[in-house]
Amino acid sequence: MQIETLDMPSRRLYCVRHVGPYPQIGQAFGRLEQLLEQLGAKPMAMLAVFHDDPHATPADELRSDAACELSEPPSSEEATLTEMTLPPGHFARWIHRGPYAGLPQAWKSGLDAIRALGLQPVGICYEEYLNDPCNTAPEALETLIYQQVQTHSAK
Numbered sequence: 535m536q537i538e539t540l541d542m543p544s545r546r547l548y549c550v551r552h553v554g555p556y557p558q559i560g561q562a563f564g565r566l567e568q569l570l571e572q573l574g575a576k577p578m579a580m581l582a583v584f585h586d587d588p589h590a591t592p593a594d595e596l597r598s599d600a601a602c603e604l605s606e607p608p609s610s611e612e613a614t615l616t617e618m619t620l621p622p623g624h625f626a627r628w629i630h631r632g633p634y635a636g637l638p639q640a641w642k643s644g645l646d647a648i649r650a651l652g653l654q655p656v657g658i659c660y661e662e663y664l665n666d667p668c669n670t671a672p673e674a675l676e677t678l679i680y681q682q683v684q685t686h687s688a689k
Contacts (some may be wrong), residue, residue: 537628537647539683544622547581547616548608549599556588557638562600569614570602577602583620583660601660620660623682626653630679633672637661637679644679657682 537603549567550560559582559597571576585597599618608615626648664676 535628535643535647536642537626537651539626539653541626542620542622542625542680545603545620546607547583547599547601547617547620548604549583549601551616552598552600553594554596556584556591556596556598558568559598559600562598564604566600572614573608575602575604575606575608575664578605579603580663581660582663583618583658586659594629595688623657624684625680626651626683627678628679630677631673632675634667634675634677637677638678640679645681648681648683652685653683654685655681656684 545631550562550566552559562581563580579602581603583599583601585599588596596672599616601618607617614621627642628640628647630637648655649669659679659681662678662680665674667675
């Protein structure tokens, strides 16, 4: 697995919240897509943002957001989406190619690789979907995975 590290700028996102097991975030993406269609908005990027450690938080309490980047924010009277700003920071990034069902293993392998590089996962983590599952074969799907990191020696 190839891990790269990079400094990421902040990103303004528009979201639909999901509370529950992370693999069920698809329900929130369905709602996000409905709202985008109602707004006539075409997203520049689609992401899933994860807020809780699944090893420390009960599955039914996990918080995540189905999110998108838009070239223009929706007007205030159309504000049916929650606005969020991802903070800037130092991130590890790797790619998963294949069905979304393989993402849990991709996360595990990536986090193991990050630690082997002497980096400590901290802060925010998210996935960015590079193609559309509605018109892409599952084996051709590509997902960038981002995990904020610091070196073990950083305080």
